[in-house]
Amino acid sequence: MKPATIAAEPDFYHEKKGLPGIFGWIFSTDHKRIGILYLVTIISFFLVGTTIGVLMRLEMLNPENTIVTAQTYNTFFTLHGIIMIFLVLIPVFPAVFGNFFLPLMIGAKDVFFPRLNLLSWWLFIAGGTLALVSLFLPGGAPDTGWTFYVPYSIRSNTNIIPALMAAFILGFSSILTGLNFITTIHRMRAPGMSWFKMPLFAWSLYATGWVQVLATPVIGITLLLVTIERLFGVGIFDPTLGGDPVLYQHLFWMYSHPAVYIIILPAMGVVSDIIPVFARRTIFGYKFIAYSSIAIASVGSLVWAHHMFTVGMSNTGMFMFSLLTFLVAIPSAIKVFNWVATLYKGSIEPEVPLLFMLAFIVQFSIGGLTGLMLGALSVNIHVTDTYFVVGHFHYVMFGGTGFALFGALHYWFPKMFGRMYNKRPAFYGWLFMTVGFNVLYFPMLIMGYLGMPRRYYHYLPQYELLQRIATVGSWVMVIGILLLLANLIISLKRGKKAPANPWGGKTLEWSVSSPPPTENFHEIPVVSTGPYDYSEYERTVPEAK
């Protein structure tokens, strides 16, 4: 593939046309600048969320009080949840990497609605600010858990309304991003890029976009109703006036379970894009991976009540939701098998992005299989609301999406910033993070199975050893995270200049210079091959023996 841009063209960081200084960023409609804006804000929120998480683990060092009171612990797990889910995990892949790379990957100059794109960042900032404001207003930080379950969220005297409005606004931002990407993928693919020549990350963003557009409004209206309930007492969710709290839970999970797929689908797309590059092999089962994204998005929208098996549902209802939960595992497993099959007989280069992908596969599998245990009715009754649930979703959310985030950051860092990162610290960062992660969360699965309830700030002495192991794990993991981020920040200035295609990737973003020019492509490229055409390597392998 020939480079589609002229080398002398200035990159998008040095565009002189726009407004000066910071205004050239916060009012820019360039998808790459918006992607960087999201990256900076989301990493900041990630660090806040991580700090709260570490403090929670520190509290669990001793069976009795360690550093905080019960009320503070309640606000900690609430804020950790709100920040990590609404401000980090849900937006991170679509808004950061989707924004930056979707147009580049499909050979477009921008997204379809650039101004809407900027608006969605502004809404994101408004929502994030509101979430932070809820911490400091008199009344105290919210203490309901990120789920805002009624009736407690109606009665709690803490700042619930700002937090609810924050989630509402963030949802709106997410809808606009999803809408933008669906339209972009339909209308702006380069000539020759048929649906099945699209990179799999684009496919996963497409499936995610539909979930964003169709599921998010449900939580919007639900959180709005809780706000109205607090303000006017209309009774819709208030049991003293005839309202039904279980109905709230249904509506909440009607969005919040599909939200899990907003979180994990694009991460799976990134894995599907990175593995072929470092295995030097065409992806195994392209169409299966593409269709399985759609299958996960559609079946995954019908499983929400598996979060509520203990609220008292009809047996038929429980049976159906359990069955559908098992069905979602099939397309997820298809992806895992395809990734492993892609690695098989590949010419593997164990660069840091690939290491993150390998950790993803293992950890996501643990998270997925424990999810199946939770989806089984009998086991669910035993482990519901225990550390088993906490361990399970951290294995999926952090062990999956979180690791994919760091993998993607290292994979695309040269393209986004035009510099290479230092490989040795990155490797050790990965090692600490992976070891720390598993030391932190695996004991949670065991403790949960033994009966340790979630969200308690004291515990019985029999859990002391495992709790302490987990806390030590959190320290190891944080060392890894800080090492990785510090290395990247230092590499921004000191890293070697990155070539256009340092990894030998075949997708279109690697055909432009690093960092890309403002207009992306001097001429819109014409696509003739698939996104993972490594046939030249595959042919040479037998000769190399």
Add this chain to the structure above:
Amino acid sequence: MKAVVIEHRHRDDVGSRMGLWLFLFSELILFGGMFIIYAVYRFKHPLEFRLAAEELDPFIGTVNTIILLTSSLTVAMSITAVQEGRKNLSLALLGVTFILAVVFLVNKYFEWSHKISLGIYPQSPDLINKPPGEILYFGLYYVMTGLHALHVIIGMAVLAVMGVYVAQGKINQHSYVRLEAGGLYWHLVDIIWIFLFPLFYLIQ
């Protein structure tokens, strides 16, 4: 057809319409959440919902339905007028649409204040002593018609902006996708009302 002035910027009306339809889907699902709540509570308290519904006046509801349906017609006509290059007619029709929306809201205002004067509003002493089904019915009535009225106001703002664009000539014979978008949004406001009307006023 006459030669279209070629703009520098990339223009794709099909894509613009697609984006708007996606937005309309998400708006529909926003109300869909409310309709689910309505269905569940109606199923739980059929008798009390029926009793409470007798408090509403189907006449005002019918008048408002006719007003909104007419306004959808005028906005559709306004788009056709722009397509035929009749700018003033289009502006006049948009104006009629806007006025009809105002009339709808005025009706709604009188309807709400009548209810409130009868002591039926959230947390009122009269309502709080009624059976739960009636409290829920009126809770839903205020929230759903209120949210719909909010959408009417948003729709009016959109139409007003479109009116300015038509007057300035930014929306014209060759480029009218924005007016179509505004019109589609207005039809959404209309169709939600078409479902609210029978649910609250007609089913007895």
